[in-house]
Amino acid sequence: MLRDFIIQAKAVSDETRVRILKLLEEGEFCVCQLMDILGMKQSTVSKHLGILKTAGLVECRKGGTWTFYRLSNNLINNYNLDFLKLLSSCLKDDSLIQQDKKKLREVVKQDVKILCTPKGE
Amino acid sequence: MLRDFIIQAKAVSDETRVRILKLLEEGEFCVCQLMDILGMKQSTVSKHLGILKTAGLVECRKGGTWTFYRLSNNLINNYNLDFLKLLSSCLKDDSLIQQDKKKLREVVKQDVKILCTPKGE
DNA sequence: TCACCATATCGTAATATAGAAATATAATAA
DNA sequence: TTATTATATTTCTATATTACGATATGGTGA
Secondary structure, eight states, X not given: XXXXXHHHHHHXXXXXXXXXXXXXXXXXXXXXHHHHHHTOOHHHHHHHXXXXXXXXXXXXXXXXXXXXXXXXXXXXXXXXXXXXXXXXXXXXXXXXXXXXXXXXXXXXXXOHHHHHSOOOO | OHXXXXXXXXXXXXXXXXXXXXXXXXXXXXXXXXXXXXXXXXXXXXXXXXXXXXXXXXXXXXXXXXEEEEEOOSOOSSSHHHHHHHHHTSOTTOHHHHHHHHHHHHHTXXXXXHHHSOOOO
16 A cells, blocks of 8 residues: 555665665674664664564564664565565666775774674774 | 666655656646645646655656646656656555546546636635 | 636745664673 | 674764744736
8 A cells, every 4th residue: 555655665765775785685683783874873774674674674683782774575565575576677887886885895904803892992 | 877766766765756746647737737736836746746756766848837747758867767667566465556546547537728727725 | 919728837835755863672692 | 702893872962844923925816
């Protein structure tokens, strides 16, 4: 129904959330990793992930002390997979998205324990 | 690029604008007709159409004293046609959209001159 | 040419939303 | 069991956005 469609559309209408979704196309990551790549504070990243999760675009699991997020591959409502599909065919050449993915490659080289633990920012 | 994608996504993130786009799937209509179907004031409808036009999702032409809007079928940016395509496969069973289309059938039976002229509201 | 019409645009008020600080919560680690 | 960690949630501020009334604009009709 229309409400669900609007929820999906709004979820992909924010730059930060699109960046998150494009990163999650590469795999599954925890809040800390996304914070580092996006250069944003924990509450911001967490809030955006919440919106994406509510929209059915991402799913999460607990792994040790971390929560890992990944793209959803289940039909949650009528449109979530449609939007993810559209997104996967877009933005391949976007400079910001490419920057993020470059940074991602650096981040995944680090053990998540090391990245997340030294809160010495 | 990302900016264009966000503009598209925001354009289809509003209920009123989605309703307009679904109506325009049926053909080309002027602001007066859309006002009647949607039950909204002229400035509201006009403003939404402006956003859709800027996003490259609709096009318009002047016909007499009227301005007629229709869905765009030109590639204006990287994503307009993708979004229109997604939308065309969605919401077929939505009750509000069906209501609007039923109302549309009544409206198109009336000569646009008769509908628009008697501003006696 | 002037009057009128259709609609684009501006201004206002109400509501929604993003980013971050502060706090609460759930779970793990010691 | 208690301390610590990761993150969800709340609160706040600034900004964005919607609907409508008022006004400006472009064009047609008389």
